[in-house]
Amino acid sequence: MRAAKGEGSMSKTDKGWRGYVTVNGKRKYTRYHKTKALCAQEKRELLNRRDDGRLVAGKVPTVAQWMNHWSENVTKARPTTAALNAWVITNKIIPELGSIKLSALTAERLEQWxxxxxxxxxxxxxxxAPLKTALNVAAQRGHIPFNPALRVELEPQGKPNTSAFSREDRDAILAAAVGRNRARWHLSVRLGLRPAEALGLTWPDFDAKTGVLTIRHQLLRATGQGLYLQDAAKTAAGEREITLPKxxxxLLVEHRREQMRLMAQVGDEWVGWSYQGQPVALMFPQSNGKPVDAKMDTKLWHALLASAGLEDARRYKSRHTAATHLISDSNGDVAVTAKILGHADASFTYRTYVHPLAEREQALMDAMDLPAAPYVAPYDAEPSRVRQNAEPSDR
Structure with a gap:
């Protein structure tokens, strides 16, 4: 019995059963199958994808062909992400998976990779990550029936080994913060600005009359592009206004005066920084006006901890410290803390950035040892007398 027009066809070959459906005048073949039933099942899947507009005629691209097309023509990632994706595609994905056709790529093969x-x-x-995103597009456009990267089982990531400085250690850091970066360390340790946010601050971001600081940029570096200003953070909550404590x-007002005095002293040695053809009045540049990049910022952080007499710690511990103490000082107001940190989800703030402090734990344990107040019975010792003397309206 012949298949209905448009339903494709199947036939038996030396390699097994194989079928096809027609897409825009071109044939799209199934794989070879041992049985007619299995072949019919895949042909039906092809028909469904064709009818849904998810089946593309022509040859299926290889992983290398698709990843190159996706990275050059589809993705709109930010420069730092695009540079990292390009490195992963060139050095990790294409060498091992590049020759495989998208249709032959399985979750098991990706797990082995x-x-x-x-x-x-x-x-x-x-x-x-770039494979997941690129294969999502491939599935949407009909090159593959589903995204195998979404089915990959990975090792549990676990919770990052992060902590916060105690109040005593935090105050030691702030006491050790002197010189041109003093105000920046206060912004980092007290308000939890991301390192790139603090380095990307410009003087137009600060209103000295109102004390409002606007976080609208991050100073980042991308391979092949160098340092650049990226708008806000990853979410809309990243761009925010913070009314600073007096x-x-x-501190910022005094820092501005010191910077103006420094510019006058160094004269022509102050080269400044321009971005996209416009001069940028960075709030926390180097002594010559050039930007402080992430590597230099990390070195300065380690030097600050050493001067405070503290053990070395990762740069982001300043942000965790600020979040923990902001929660504590605000009597547990997670929403306000999330807003200051630039988080859209307050629960994420609490899960990720708030850590138990040893001194607060000890205070709780000490409170449990305090003698209890004497108990006062709410009623007379003789319940019957209470009932007898009760007013009629109480009954």
């Missing part, structure tokens, strides 16, 4: 990378769980996710606003 991830294992062969021999990297930590966080890096596994970072290397798989002490911190005064």
């Amino acid at each position: 991830v294992v062969d990378l021999n990297v930590k769980p966080a890096s596994q996710r970072r290397y798989l 002490s911190l606003a005064a």
